[in-house]
Each structure stands twice: as structure tokens, then as C-alpha cells.
Amino acid sequence: MNTTANQITAPNCRHALQFRCAGFFGHCIRWQRPFPAAVGSIVMPETRTLPGTPEQLLADLFAIFPQYRSGYAGPIHDETPTFHSVLIGFSSFPLASSSESQLRDFGALVSAAVAAGGTLGNAFETCLLEHLHQIRAERALRPYLSTMAREKTKA
Numbered sequence: 001m002n003t004t005a006n007q008i009t010a011p012n013c014r015h016a017l018q019f020r021c022a023g024f025f026g027h028c029i030r031w032q033r034p035f036p037a038a039v040g041s042i043v044m045p046e047t048r049t050l051p052g053t054p055e056q057l058l059a060d061l062f063a064i065f066p067q068y069r070s071g072y073a074g075p076i077h078d079e080t081p082t083f084h085s086v087l088i089g090f091s092s093f094p095l096a097s098s099s100e101s102q103l104r105d106f107g108a109l110v111s112a113a114v115a116a117g118g119t120l121g122n123a124f125e126t127c128l129l130e131h132l133h134q135i136r137a138e139r140a141l142r143p144y145l146s147t148m149a150r151e152k153t154k155a
Contacts, residue, residue, distance in 0.1 A: 050109075075089065083120050087124065091128060092135075107144025107145050111148070115149075
């Protein structure tokens with residue numbers, strides 16, 4: 001909670017970032033309705049479910065970037081797809097021309113995968129993050145990456 005001029009910005013008020021909310025058990029000034037008490041309530045951050053298979057990763061990429069689906073030429077080889085092969089194929093997609101919401105969603109996926117580590121995190125690091133500058137996507141994607149994911153990029 002932040003206190004300024006006898007007003008408290010309650011952490012669980014959905015307007016806390018935009019509007020001042022008066023009192024710990026008070027009312028939201030914006031909506032003039034009671035907001036829930038912070039005592040005893042925990043707001044869990046939204047967590048992203050990471051794809052467990054290369055096919056799920058491809059489906060996530062299609063969901064975030066519908067235009068990628070229309071230009072998708074298929075797997076890069078005839079063998080069973082891997083996280084690495086899916087991301088190598090995706091690396092030619094022009095990220096710099098994507099919308100802000102697409103970059104935000106993709107940045108969240110990349111950041112979550114890097115934080116989780118494993119094969120998926122390694123694939124994002126080696127097939128995408130290390131080459132962001134080469135594929136001219138660093139300037140577009142970097143603001144939407146976590147600190148850990150940014151550290152994996154090479155300039």
C-alpha cells in the first residue's frame with residue numbers, strides 16, 4: 001500500500017495504477033464502491049501455461065500470430081518436430097511488423113519459457129534470443145522481455 005495525503009492506493013483495487021482509492025477498507029474513488037479488504041486475500045499473478053510439446057508451441061505461435069499460420073510452409077525437416085525446429089522455422093517471421101499486443105503476448109511466452117528453463121527455454125535462447133539482432137526484431141521485442149530473457153540476447 002502507498003500512502004499519500006491521507007489516501008491509500010490499495011494493492012487489490014483494480015484501479016490502483018490509475019486512480020487513488022481512499023482508506024484501507026474504504027471505497028474506490030473512481031467507482032464509489034467498496035473494494036475488498038487486503039487482509040486475508042491473496043491475488044495470484046497470472047501465470048502462463050507453457051507448451052509441453054512442439055505441436056503445442058506451434059499452436060501457441062499460430063494463436064499469437066494468425067498471419068504466421070497463413071504463411072506457414074510446414075516443418076523444416078521430415079523428422080518429428082522439436083522445439084528447436086519449430087522456432088528455427090518461426091525465426092523468419094517478421095516480428096518487427098507485429099502489433100503491440102502480439103509482441104506483448106509473445107514476450108510473455110518467451111520470458112516464461114526462459115525462466116522455466118529446460119528444452120523449451122533452451123530453444124528460445126538458442127534459436128531466437130541469440131539471433132534477435134540478426135533477424136531485425138530486437139528493437140521490437142526487447143521491451144516485452146523479462147530481464148532474464150533480455151540477458152540472453154546477443155548484440
